Amino acid sequence: MRRLREVADRTPARRERYVDLLRATAIALVVLGHWLIAVIEGDDGQLRGHNALEDIGWAHPGTWLFQVMPLFFLVGGYANAASLASHRQQGGDAAAWLRDRSGRLLRPTTVLLVLLALAALAARLLGGGPSQVREVVWYATVPLWFLSAYLCVVLLTPVTYALHRRYGLVVPVVLLGLTALGDLARLLGESRLGYGNFLFGWLAMHQVGFAWRTGHLPMRPRVGGPLLAVGLTALLLLTLVGPYPTSMINQPDQRIQNMSPPSLALLALATAQLGLIMLLRAPAERWLHRTHPWMLVVAVNSVVLTIFLWHLTAVILLAGGLDALGALPAPPVGTTTWWLWRIPWLIMLTGVLAVLVAIFGRIELRGSRRPHGRHRALPAALCRTLARPLPRLLLVVLGFAATVVGLFSNNAAPKSGEYPLGLPTGALVAYLLGAGLLRLLRSVPTPAPD
Template identity: 35%
Template sequence: MSSAAIDTTPRTAPAGRDLTLDLARVVCVLLVVFVHILFTGVGRNPDGSLLIEKTVEAQSWFTAASWIANIMPLFFVVGGYAARAGWRSALARGDTADTFVRVRLARLARPALPLLLFLTIALGATRMLGVDRALVDTVAIGVGSPLWFLAAYMIAQAFAPWMMRLHERHGAWVLLVLFAAALAVDALRFLFFGGVLGIEPVRQGGGYGLGQELFGIPNIVFVWLFAQQVGFFLYDGWFARRSWWQLVLLMAGGYALLGGLVSLGGYTQSMLGNQWPPTATMAVLAVIQAAALTLLHVPLTALMRTRAAQGVVFLIGSRLMTIYLWHLPVIMVLIGIELLLPVPLPAPGSPVWWWTRPVFLVVVLAVVWLLSLWLIRFEKAPAPGIPRVPSRAATVGAVSLFVVPVIAITAYGLDFPLAAAAVVSAAAALWLTRSTRG
């Protein structure tokens, strides 16, 4: 390597770390923020009443774009890569699987707790002030929609030590079993409960109550564990050992399989509709996106050798959970301020609305950055010490306490009782897994 190349690398870059994975995380989160901005179309009807629509979803190109832009599977692929690296470091330190899971829980529950508390207070205030319930439900469901990731990612990370052992013993067979299980859940959901029994979803507060969607809940385990397992293969270098044309064929075969699955019925044409509850299509996307990331590894590595790219990635990466969790509340608050100002709002979907979305993205990120100056403390999980309750049962209970209310929020829609329950549960989970010393 030339001295010039060495000079362009900041001393803060960890030796041996693949910075392209950090870049992938940052890009994924920023894409999620921008897509949510495009979903939030708020304006005024001709009669002056409030208009709320999912503007981007109504575009003719949205379905096709979702086959590329739905990058949520990549989060779990990268998470699997990081888990494998973290588990090896944990073993070198002499940490147990229990300690590994407790640290992962703290990294998710700590930044989530302030948001859940804020949502509980905000929803309680709307009840006391008598704000229109339908409007509150519409906003709350939108704000609560990204929370599913907390539950799914925590489940995947909690299983990671045991899934890595299975990966080392059985390799690709684990992928095949998980994918078969995901297909079985989809068949049960779409063909049996949707077809034979004819159970239809029942809306409760904008979320889904009793209905066939709930029969897809087991795929939170099978689909996202599959994506995480793909991350183990990425870490082991399986994708890197493939030639470029093999990776292209893998991606082409993946998209052909996606087309075949969608043609069977039950699956939605839009990949966004297959995200909750997750279907086997998300597992296929995980493989496609892992191959695409590998294809782009050389140019991304070159980019991440520059100081500018590393500075941006490290700055945003240090507050990634804050950006993910708080961007939608910030979007809603900023739109509320816009509605109060005596200026006309651009009509959702109009040329002015589209051209101002990048500007709105910058404003949202700036406000979230200001919030992160205080919230970033919650992203720093304390070093593991002596557990307050040193038992595996306590860890399992803590993970369950954190996960169950979040799944309920995603399934039924965010409201005051569920938000309050999530606060209590997250606090209890953190207490159970807290160490008596750092």
């Protein structure tokens, strides 16, 4: 607690504390939303899970409160703009920035994937069915779809930030138009032409984060009010009158999905959220300058990725433990008994996740530090080659690409199947090679700028 207070007290006065609050709030809402809709039931001695929204369609508009992924890209844009600008001012290049940025993202992710693979292998050796093992691992790795998208956005940041500096808010407007074209293609049955929305939609919010950081977008109530009204109006028209579903989380058998890839309806929701953020910014900043609220925000942000990565593993561990004890209830979804069961369910999940964060949170903290100088056994000639701008940039891009391919391939693979490690072998190898390459590059000191 003393160390946390010291960190909070050292916060520079110029820091936009509201960004940190939004990140912490967003992760809390994502976790709470996933936990609320998780349905785990016993089926002939095996655990089966599904989404409660499949059974309670009237609750679909409730996803408007919990679908806050656009906020991650908004605050990510703000943070990446601040970090890249500072890096540039110190004479650093894009390759070094990307290399260092990968540390905190990939280290805790690698630990999760390796431990899941080992657990899956152990389960298979102990007689676990391949399909059940795969389903468990698939569910635990659901959060990684977000990380694959975010890594793509981070990789493009040096280019997209340069576009922002030149064209400002024109860039997200163009991305909005491209998202609309992708939606039109999907509605016309040409779903492949809409795949670009996986990038255009999230990049649009990331660019808005740039605009917040650089002042191109005034974060004031007089702007927030109209944005909130326009966003909500567009959202209601697109979902209640237009062709978009009300659920902001993908549901089976829908003509078009809102989240994966992002749709115009999701961006309308993001616009409304942005307006609300502007309206609440001033009172929130005043509140965050109090010691205890700011300490809480600092504490959550120090392990925010760990919370996100492990919150569904907590569901698996708790459900498995309760089932082993014969204490896992299975009331019909949507009944009063089911809703009342959500209360102890959430409390117990919070306890399980707290233990996981206590164990693995320190890995995220270490991942934010640059391990330069630890690989002293590397040949000097190799170090010189890796320190050159062009080879370093190409290898960094290769490392990012390999990790994205690995993460995306796992989430795109069927959630049932025969995988010895619970993950597609090619996906795991691609990810580990990419993460290992970036780890190697982070260990090579960057030459001082001339």
